[in-house]
Amino acid sequence: MRVVFAGTPDFAATALKTLIEAGHHLVGVYTQPDRPAGRGRKLLPSPVKQVALETDIPVFQPESLKTPEAQQQLADLKPDVMVVAAYGLILPAAVLDIPGLGCLNIHASLLPRWRGAAPIQRAIAAGDEETGITIMQMDEGLDTGAMLLRVATPIEADDTGGSLHDRLATMGGEAIIEALAGLVEGQLVAEPQDEAEACYARKLSKEEGHLDWQRPAAELERLIRAFNPWPGTYTELDGERVRIHGARALPDNSDQPAGTVLRRERDGIDVACGTGTLRIERVQLPGTRAQSVSDLINGGKPVLMPGQELH
Structure with a gap:
């Protein structure tokens, strides 16, 4: 043919x-x-x-x-x-x-x-x-x-x-x-x-990658996986954009407002969601490359600390 x-x-x-x-x-x-x-x-x-x-x-x-x-x-x-x-x-x-x-x-x-x-x-x-x-x-x-x-x-x-x-x-x-x-x-x-x-x-847009912490953690995990590598997902911290490259949903619920950082350890940063908790495992701060949370902690920068609110 x-x-x-x-x-x-x-x-x-x-x-x-x-x-x-x-x-x-x-x-x-x-x-x-x-x-x-x-x-x-x-x-x-x-x-x-x-x-x-x-x-x-x-x-x-x-x-x-x-x-x-x-x-x-x-x-x-x-x-x-x-x-x-x-x-x-x-x-x-x-x-x-x-x-x-x-x-x-x-x-x-x-x-x-x-x-x-x-x-x-x-x-x-x-x-x-x-x-x-x-x-x-x-x-x-x-x-x-x-x-x-x-x-x-x-x-x-x-x-x-x-x-x-x-x-x-x-x-x-x-x-x-x-x-x-x-x-x-x-x-x-x-x-x-x-x-x-x-x-x-429908066609993907970068704006869709903005994480809405009122949504269930399981939905956010799927969105992060779906939009990796493009268009990517992100959240706002103190007016700056933090990109999220890897995360997993946990069933634990919190009485803190959605978007509140609950925990920051080497295995991940836990954030309260509308339902459940999202454990962020890989992030990218402004002006830097993507890195594991363990590497972020090793760098000593006091960001994504417990009590901070993401938007």
């Missing part, structure tokens, strides 16, 4: 590498235009573009796929199938109709749960016990197409957004290889999604 791939971030680059290693005939790669990044704001290629350039696959970076020119460019590649993973651009109906076997999307959830931009983090934050990869036949809706293949994985108690992302990226590559084989052999059965079970994983 003549395969066109469309994707942008690391999650998609992993799938592209898997397709290349499996020997699929990649006739073109679509990715978003280079964006400024880093302190110098230099234009940097996406992870997907980097993989494509390393393997001499033609790269296309249109600002939109809605123009006749962009659609003709794709049609000229004569793709049998288009594989899409976290591309970031809308595929209009005219594009969906170009590949003879349609467009397959690698989505990082067990659809119809967590359609949208941030399914990995939303699954952890919500306390889901499992998630997975869905290979979906794309239509004009937002992750609403018929499901062709689903592969599940448990969400472990110590999973972060980063660890689950990496596991699902690998699973996504394996799943699309299986799906393409089934497509060729005519063995895939399209299963419509149950709209009654659908929910939306």
